[in-house]
Amino acid sequence: MSRELTLRIYSAIVMVAVVLVATWLGGMAFRILAGGIGLLVYYEWSTMTRLAEKSIRGHAFGWVSMVAIVANLLFGSPDMTVPLFAGLVLTAVLPALAGRWSWWQPSGIFYSGLSAISLSAIRGEDQLGFAAMLFVFAVVWATDILAYFVGRAIGGPKLAPRISPGKTWSGAIGGTIAGVLGGVGVSLCYFQTVDLWVPFVAFFLSVAGQIGDLFESFIKRRFGVKDSSHLIPGHGGVMDRVDALVFACFAAFFLAVGFSAVGMGAVDSLGAFLFGF
Known part of the structure; x- marks a missing residue:
């Protein structure tokens, strides 16, 4: 068995174990998992789409938005998570409409933020x-x-x-x-x-x-x-x-x-x- 395949198998075992344990525990443990996934997804999205190169302010707003969404998911009121998320996405849309930000910016907040919110909502x-x-x-x-x-x-x-x-x-x-x-x-x-x-x-x-x-x-x-x-x-x-x-x-x-x-x-x-x- 090659070293790469061995590494892939070990990584998969760790990932599945972490996900299943967090799912079993629920509550804060799963919300941390969901929030972590949302933040890492946004990191990868912004890196792939080169958001920092297109607009430093837009890139910073994206990170502030994701931190706000995840913080509310962990410590805030569940009733406010979706309105907060929608407000941040709509706020990011306005500069995109004006041509100052790339459309990949609000799309990234939507994709990453909804990843965390929907995962957390399903587990309950x-x-x-x-x-x-x-x-x-x-x-x-x-x-x-x-x-x-x-x-x-x-x-x-x-x-x-x-x-x-x-x-x-x-x-x-x-x-x-x-x-x-x-x-x-x-x-x-x-x-x-x-x-x-x-x-x-x-x-x-x-x-x-x-x-x-x-x-x-x-x-x-x-x-x-x-x-x-x-x-x-x-x-x-x-x-x-x-x-x-x-x-x-x-x-x-x-x-x-x-x-x-x-x-x-x-x-x-x-x-x-x-x-x-």
Whole structure:
């Protein structure tokens, strides 16, 4: 076994252990994990898109915004996190409209800030949130693993050759089926029966995760980088590891918010949204 592969395996074991322990503990431990992911994602985003070169003030505003979002996530009122986040993104949009900042600036705050917020919101504070987070993990990880192996085994037409030449339609379909089965499997561990709502949500999150993977590939290709950073030995950067996860979390977050907004039911938490029907 090569040194690089050994390093990759050890890094993966440490990452999975940290994530699962924080997920099990919940509360402040998971909020620290979510906030840390948000800050590291912003670091990699700003580095890849060269925000400091385009506007020092914009770059500084981005960091102040992310620190404010994460600080409120850790110590502030949960009811104020989303309004604070929305206000900071809209504030960053104004200089972008005036041409003084790059549009990559507000996009980075949105992507990084929502990564932290949606992760924290899904986990919540109760055991239903723990089940919901495991549900998302199962969908994303099963999709990612099976998409790779099915795509390698079957091959066929490329999914998005200009963005990610290695991905195929067979891998995407195989990964989606695996993601749905993974989500249903987690649900069956907690409940005796599974409503049709569960595989529908799993399907939606699986597709969203694959879009997230393609989105990061697009950014890296756009700016000519191979990895988002070298923070994780053998794996590249944090964005390289969480691109699918955060998009799946975005999808779950917006599903819950949308469901409540149209008056179709009261949702106390994202866990209740995923498993409460």
